[in-house]
Amino acid sequence: xxxxxxxxxxxxxxxxxxxxxxxxxxxxxxxxxxxxxxxxxxxxxxxxxxxxxxxxxxxxxxxxxxxxxxxxxxxxxxxxxxxxxxxxxxxxxxxxxxxxxxxxxxxxxxxxxxxxxxxxxxxxxxxxxxxxxxxxxxxxxxxxxxxxxxxxxxxxxxxxxxxxxxxxxxxxxxxxxxxxxxxxxxxxxxxxxxxxxxxxxxxxxxxxxxxxxxxxxxxxxxxxxxxxxxxxxxxxxxxxxxxxxxxxxxxxxxxxxxxxxxxxxxxxxxxxxxxxxxxxxxxxxxxxxxxxxxxxxxxxxxxxxxxxxxxxxxxxxxxxxxx
Numbered sequence: 335x336x337x338x339x340x341x342x343x344x345x346x347x348x349x350x351x352x353x354x355x356x357x358x359x360x361x362x363x364x365x366x367x368x369x370x371x372x373x374x375x376x377x378x379x380x381x382x383x384x385x386x387x388x389x390x391x392x393x394x395x396x397x398x399x400x401x402x403x404x405x406x407x408x409x410x411x412x413x414x415x416x417x418x419x420x421x422x423x424x425x426x427x428x429x430x431x432x433x434x435x436x437x438x439x440x441x442x443x444x445x446x447x448x449x450x451x452x453x454x455x456x457x458x459x460x461x462x463x464x465x466x467x468x469x470x471x472x473x474x475x476x477x478x479x480x481x482x483x484x485x486x487x488x489x490x491x492x493x494x495x496x497x498x499x500x501x502x503x504x505x506x507x508x509x510x511x512x513x514x515x516x517x518x519x520x521x522x523x524x525x526x527x528x529x530x531x532x533x534x535x536x537x538x539x540x541x542x543x544x545x546x547x548x549x550x551x552x553x554x555x556x557x558x559x560x561x562x563x564x565x566x567x568x569x570x571x572x573x574x575x576x577x578x579x580x581x582x583x584x585x586x587x588x589x590x591x592x593x594x595x596x597x598x599x600x601x602x603x604x605x606x607x608x609x610x611x612x613x614x615x616x617x618x619x620x621x622x623x624x625x626x627x628x629x630x631x632x633x634x635x636x637x638x639x640x641x642x643x644x645x646x647x648x649x650x651x652x653x654x655x656x657x
Contacts, residue, residue, distance in 0.1 A: 364392050392406070408443070408444060408620065414438050438470065451576075453576055454589035480544075486539055487569075497654070512549075534650040588643050
């Protein structure tokens with residue numbers, strides 16, 4: 335079993351160090367989130383068939399601060415069939431299948447969280463960091479590897495200071511290692527979390543990256559750890575500030591409509607959801623954990639021009655550089 339002391343042990347394979355990191359961060363993040371509520375996380379360990387690994391879902395529901403929150407880790411391995419290898423070769427030209435049958439062995443490890451607060455003035459957040467590698471089944475050597483992830487903020491009401499805090503913490507985390515990363519990952523976040531059929535972004539942004547293998551793996555692991563460390567100070571002070579703000583039934587209704595947009599993105603466009611549901615033996619409950627407990631759709635709904643609701647919508651249609 336991986337432990338916190340293993341994260342920085344360079345004698346260990348990256349896969350073991352990443353597993354140690356996600357296990358530690360699951361404990362730190364769930365404690366920080368639970369400290370803002372009156373209920374705690376329920377832990378649900380699961381295994382994948384055919385000795386394919388497993389994971390641990392930690393879910394909080396029906397609290398006084400959070401309506402629903404999930405912080406999941408998964409550590410899975412197995413065989414990718416030839417057709418999956420072909421699909422992935424579009425992004426990874428050096429990915430080759432076994433000389434025998436075209437398959438490859440894979441290992442995937444990551445942490446994914448989504449937190450939905452009750453108060454419409456408190457923003458939803460999403461975070462995901464993951465590591466993926468393939469090994470040649472004939473030689474057992476690591477063939478390709480990459481990291482992906484990010485964190486983003488999805489408010490129903492726009493508080494510019496909240497958006498600035500969230501972005502500044504993540505900028506600081508990346509700037510420590512490479513000042514070119516934040517502008518690139520901020521732009522990638524806006525482009526990835528675009529609800530194309532609405533012409534609006536899912537939220538006010540953050541960072542997003544994928545297929546990251548252009549630096550040494552040890553260095554990227556440190557960057558991912560730095561981004562993980564940014565999350566609690568980027569998000570928890572916002573919740574502390576907004577969770578008890580008075581709100582009206584109309585404001586709650588607007589939050590439900592915004593959550594409907596969140597669902598649209600996750601079910602229609604999100605690559606992670608699609609990959610998860612297409613993976614044999616995947617755990618549907620963990621994949622769909624990101625969906626809010628409640629959401630609504632109102633036919634042809636448009637907020638009043640100049641209203642607080644419209645102020646958010648204008649930013650979602652024209653993304654802002656917050657820092």
